[in-house]
Each structure stands twice: as C-alpha cells, then as structure tokens.
Amino acid sequence: MHPQNLLLLRNLFEQHYILLAFNGLFSASLIEEIGLALRKHLEALSATPTEVTDVFTIYIELTQNIRHYSKKKGLSDERASGTITISREQNRYIINAGNVVEMADGEELFRRIHELARLDKLELKALWKNQMRQPRAPGASTGAGLGLIDMARKASQPLVASFNRLDENWGFFSLQVIL
C-alpha cells in the first residue's frame, strides 16, 4: 500500500467514526486479545458498563460465528478471514461484521435476518425462549441459533444484512448491529 493510501483509510475511519477495525484470520486467542483491548478502549472513552457489555458481547458473538462457520466448512485461510468494525456515531455503537460464505448459506442467513428484523421485542423474547428449548444438535458447540436472536434483542434497531455475490459459488455476507 502506498503511504498516501493511509490518509484515504484514515479519512474513511474518521468519516464513519470507527473506533476499532480488524480484517484477517481470527484465531480464538486473537478474538480474546482484541476483545480485551476493545473493553479497555471503550472504558477509556467513558462508555457505561452496560454499553461495554453489549458491545463486547456482540463482538464475541459475531467473531465466534465467523470462526464456527469457517471451521465447519473447512475454509481456506483466504476465505476464512473476517472483517469487523466498531464505530460510535451519534451516541450509538454500530458493529459491522462480515465474511465469505457459500451462496446458499448467505441467502439463507439473509432470509433469517429479514425475519428477525420484522419482530418486536416481545416476539423476539418468545422466539429466544423457544430456541433455548430446541434440542442441541449432537456435537454442536455453538449457541444453536441463539446468537442472532440475542443480538436482535440487544439492538435498538432491526438488524441489517447485506450480501454481495463474489462469484458463482461465494458471496460476502455482512451484518450490522446498532445498539
């Protein structure tokens, strides 16, 4: 990258009030380390304990989702890498996270986000309780679909998804959570 591009990148960061951004391969320990730095950074910016908890919890769900997906699919490093930004705009925290997914998975996820976006807080709570009662799939290590519902419940606005086709089989899926 030419040094001049750094200014372009910086301008983009400032324009969108980005506090933290990462692009690359998430390891379990990197998720922890970035998470700890994020907590300290938010505390230094005088975020309330509840705000720190919410931003951190959503950061963990999103990055662990990306890890679980790439492990489940056995993706190459290039495809397994994720992108996350955390910004603060007009007193709201905005978390964006994205990764490369198979077209069919991306379309399915896109549909689910749209379904969740239609529900109000009470309906989301009912769905949450219902999802908790679903039997855990054998060998499944994840929250079995609880993560998206939890994020939708914590968000102050409906979740927004975007899905961009990259080629015949793959697309880039990104999700935005506004607190």
Added chain:
Amino acid sequence: MQDIHLPGTTSTPSIQTDWQSGRVSLCGDSYPEDAFEFFEPLLNWINGYVAISESPLILELSLLYINTSSIRMLMDLFDDMESAHRAGKKVSLIWYYDAENERVAELAEEFREDCTFPFVVLKRQS
C-alpha cells in the same frame, strides 16, 4: 466423586465444587468457543451430586460476560437442578451481579421465570 478446581481464564470462569458442603461456584467471564465441552464436566458433577448426596446443593454464580452457547449450557444446568428439585432434592441458586451492569441481572431474571427452585438474583455493590 472428585471435586472440580478449575482456575479461570480470559474466556472461561473458574469452577469450584465442594462435595462436602454441596457448594458450587462459578466466577468470571464465560465465552468459550466450545461451551459444551467446557461445561460438560460440571453438569456431570452436579448430576452425580444430586443423584448420590443427601445434602443440599448451592450454586453460586458471579458471571460477567456470557456468550450464547454458555447461556445454552446454563439452561441445561438449571433444567437438571429443576428436575432434582421436583424429585425432592434441596437445590438453590444465588446469582450475583454488579450494581452497574444490568445485563447480567436481566439474563438472570429471565432464567428465574422458568425455575421453581429457590433462585435469588443479588446485586453486589461495586
């Protein structure tokens, strides 16, 4: 049954069990990638305890950040305690939360709605 003395890590809480007193405590953050693997030994211990011991079980939680897969495992744990309670065993739960952090209190309260055994959510002044 052997007691569990597991120190906490960045992403997992410490776990202490005491067969003699029936006390079990979890303290710290809980967001392991594989919550099932992490919590399974504890669930086995608790199920063993309520099956064998005549004494009460007291679970104390001081958890801060909890990912959804840990929440799912906590539900399994509370379900087991609920079954034990319905079978006439003495089980109880105290869930501490920081006065400043309402999210943990909200989560605990939602769990409490579905439990009939003694379940106390206690504010800890920070």
